Amino acid sequence: MAVVLPLLLLLLIGSSPTTRAAANGDLQTSLKPHAACSSGQVMPRDDRTRVPLYRLPGPCSPPSSFTGAAKATPSLADLLRRDQLRVDHIHWRLSESQGVGVSEGSVKEPVRFGVAYLHDQPVIQVRIGSESKGSVQQQQQSPPGVVQTVVLDTASDVPWVQCAPCPVPPCHPQADSTYDPARSSTYDAVTCGSPACEQLGRRYGGGCANGQCRYRVPFPNSNLSSSSGTYGTDLLAVGPNSGITFKFGCSHAEAGQGGISDSDNTTAGVMALGGGPESLVSQAAANYGNAFSYCIPAATERRPAGFFVLGAPPSADSSAYVATPMLRYPRVPTFYLVRLQGIAVNGQLLNVTPSVFATGTVLDSRTAVTRLAPTAYRALREAFRGWMAVYTAAPPRGSLDTCYDFSGAAFVAPPRVELVLERGNVLELDRSGVLFHDCLAFAPNSDDRMLGILGNVQQQTMEVLYDVGGGAVGFRRGAC
Known part of the structure; x- marks a missing residue:
């Protein structure tokens, strides 16, 4: 594209x-948020990789994926505190590169912080794997794979989802069915010493176990909180007529208090959109072009959803x-x-x-x-x-x-x-x-x-x- x-x-x-x-x-x-969702539909341009984007929680969120999320809506004080911790993390990451964009002493390594800050977060649903459920007719009407609700994150590089076995705790309970690599005929663990494993480097590499590559994503205090497990590949579908072979973290454990195991999280994991070679954007560039876009709906609107698209828009839309x-x-x-x-x-x-x-x-x-x-x-x-x-x-x-x-x-x-x-x-x-x-x-x-x-x-x-x-x-x- x-x-x-x-x-x-x-x-x-x-x-x-x-x-x-x-x-x-x-x-x-x-300016008050609406409590109910309207029936109107927002139809952005037609694209094979377009999927709805939702706010979590919100009146138009898929109820099957966010059951109970509204009960854990944080107070404004807690929301702002977590927001500042994310800001601190971004500044800290940038300061690692010879003090980019900071002054000496103005940025400190943040305290415990996880990806559980999910109030008003953008989420989408994707399909991972080749496992099919239901009748033959149901399988023909929808592509195979397990539906996973993931948070869109433009400031991280390694996508990951929780994978069975993933006991609670250390994993958190999620609304979607947990992806089980053993039930997908297209899943493969990345092998130790392979280019994909070496690419994780010191920041994201988690060593090896039984010849399989391990990943580790810090949240963001690398000594206290992280998602870790096997680095693997499987089919990923973003939209009804799309699909790529996708490298991602298969999370079997989440360590650290204040991490993703907080009670306001019901998602399966994180879809990383950052500029690193491990991100969804980099992996999909050969198929859909090295571009993506999204639209986050306003909390004051009752529209069903925004959207997320892999790839660039038609040239006629550029104006x-x-x-x-x-x-x-x-x-x-x-x-x-x-x-x-x-x-x-x-x-x-x-x-x-x-x-x-x-x-x-x-x-x-x-x-x-x-x-x-x-x-x-x-x-x-x-x-x-x-x-x-x-x-x-x-x-x-x-x-x-x-x-x-x-x-x-x-x-x-x-x-x-x-x-x-x-x-x-x-x-x-x-x-x-x-x-x-x-x-x-x-x-x-x-x-x-x-x-x-x-x-x-x-x-x-x-x-x-x-x-x-x-x-x-x-x-x-x-x-x-």
Whole structure:
């Protein structure tokens, strides 16, 4: 599949610099999450690798996969605490490469943190293996394999799912049937000394046992928390008419308190989308092109789902994207970054020098709240508070220090917030990406030299296209 870089780069030079809302009236909305799911369907472009993407938990999540998840919805304080731990982990990983994007002493190795932070996380369902269940007619209507619900993670490299035998504990109970490699005729363990095993390296390699390659994925304190097991291959289907032979971690144990065994997790594992050679994106590049995209639906909407797509969109769709170059750090290939040049509030550019954003901004599908350099955040906060002066201020909520009491307001109209991307293209955030729990949905880093992180609250309702092979990122507003 052709990669869309040429058209995206043409957009960088020749497209209109901004997309505006039609009127302020379009920005007025109730910001409370809906409790019920509507019957309307969002139909993005037809693609053989397209699958629905859900928020966990949410009114439109598949009930069979998320039974009981809503009961464990964390408090805002706990959600923000876990969000900050993920941010700390990303900064720590980047600091391993000669202090990339950090100042000395500003980043410390984070304490115990797991992948169990699953409130408002993007998840998809895939099929792994060749095991078939049900009648012959049912098998003909759906492809073989075990359905597995996995978290999409753009900041990790090794995909993994829980595999039988996986006793609870140390494994966590999951809603889907556990994938059993012994029941799949197409499963093979990766052998010790093979190129695939050697590729795991020191970071992800877990040694050998009985001639089989072992993997280990730290979460992220490598001495306390991890997923580990056999590194194997089997068939993976993403979408109804797709399939590849897929290398992944077959997890038989999860170690460490505060890890994935927390009670709010019912998923099977993690689908890694990072830039490392082990990720789904790298493995599928020969079949579908070195690109992927997703659209995370807003929590304030009742639409059934967003979507995830492996591969690039048709070239005719390229004009719909606001595009910018993709940045990569060769010594830390996991992460995808873009560079901001400024931020505007209701069309007024903040007085922040572009050098404040020079280190870059990491795109992360699992961090919730966007992190900015303190200088940029203070300017945004001041402008935002000015436009929101008509509303009643509320006390800070954890790291969110600009909050409001909307109990007396039938509708809320936050100001338009736009991100000025490298080469001048401007991306207007959806109104749902401006406020989070009635607070400004941004937070400051502790140092201007630390990299920013564009979180999933700001990404929601947009298709975010990662043209990895072409070195560009595209944003398509109103995609889900």
